[in-house]
Amino acid sequence: GESVGLHLPTLSVQEGDNSIINCAYSNSASDYFIWYKQESGKGPQFIIDIRSNMDKRQGQRVTVLLNKTVKHLSLQIAATQPGDSAVYFCAEKDDSWGKFQFGAGTQVVVTP
Amino acid sequence: EAQVTQNPRYLITVTGKKLTVTCSQNMNHEYMSWYRQDPGLGLRQIYYSMNVEVTDKGDVPEGYKVSRKEKRNFPLILESPSPNQTSLYFCASSLRTQAGTTNTGELFFGEGSRLTVL
Numbered sequence: 001g002e003s004v005g006l007h008l009p010t011l012s013v014q015e016g017d018n019s020i021i022n023c024a025y026s027n028s029a030s031d032y033f034i035w036y037k038q039e040s041g042k043g044p045q046f047i048i049d050i051r052s053n054m055d056k057r058q059g060q061r062v063t064v065l066l067n068k069t070v071k072h073l074s075l076q077i078a079a080t081q082p083g084d085s086a087v088y089f090c091a092e093k094d095d096s097w098g099k100f101q102f103g104a105g106t107q108v109v110v111t112p
Numbered sequence: 113e114a115q116v117t118q119n120p121r122y123l124i125t126v127t128g129k130k131l132t133v134t135c136s137q138n139m140n141h142e143y144m145s146w147y148r149q150d151p152g153l154g155l156r157q158i159y160y161s162m163n164v165e166v167t168d169k170g171d172v173p174e175g176y177k178v179s180r181k182e183k184r185n186f187p188l189i190l191e192s193p194s195p196n197q198t199s200l201y202f203c204a205s206s207l208r209t210q211a212g213t214t215n216t217g218e219l220f221f222g223e224g225s226r227l228t229v230l
Contacts, residue, residue: 034218034219036219041223041224042223042224043116043202043204043221043222043223043224044155044202044219044221045221046218046219046220049218089154089155091155098143098145098160098161098162098168099157099160099168099170099171100145100155100157100219101157101171102147102154102155102156102157103154104152104153104154105154
């Protein structure tokens with residue numbers, strides 16, 4: 001079946017620097033992409049989403065970029081803070097169905 | 113407070129002993145789903161429900177059952193649990209996920225239920 005994958009399992013970032021988390025997807029029918037953050041011992045929390053008719057979307061300190069040509073999704077976190085330490089998941093969905101597919105996750109560790 | 117509530121949060125059981133993990137949401141969401149989370153595999157969808165009395169299989173439905181008799185509840189049933197069902201389970205809900213509507217990606221997750229089958 002189709003799969004969503006992440007390039008790096010662990011990302012170490014110095015506090016104040018920008019973080020970039022990458023995600024590859026392979027389902028060409030996916031037209032909706034989402035990033036989630038999961039802190040230790042908690043359920044995932046929605047961060048930001050993007051539709052396939054867009055290539056960039058910005059939120060508060062976060063930006064999601066979508067490159068449909070190479071089927072690549074990234075999450076950029078500006079001025080990374082200790083509270084950003086978590087596992088980040090990308091997910092994809094075909095909007096005509098209720099099925100979500102999540103990547104394996106990237107652990108972000110923010111160092112002082 | 114808007115939330116998704118799962119019970120139990122922790123459970124140790126034995127092979128073959130039927131169990132149910134309950135999930136309830138108070139946001140009047142149409143869509144609900146169950147996931148299991150295993151190290152290195154991320155979140156895998158077990159079952160989902162687009163609305164009351166409508167359920168569909170996700171990617172890993174084997175060994176699980178669900179029902180959606182009312183909008184707020186979506187229990188996950190393990191009729192005969194086996195050790196390979198030892199995992200961390202999450203229930204999630206969303207306002208709706210149909211094309212052309214808003215909030216189609218914002219899943220609200222419960223705090224998780226850690227299940228161990230011996």
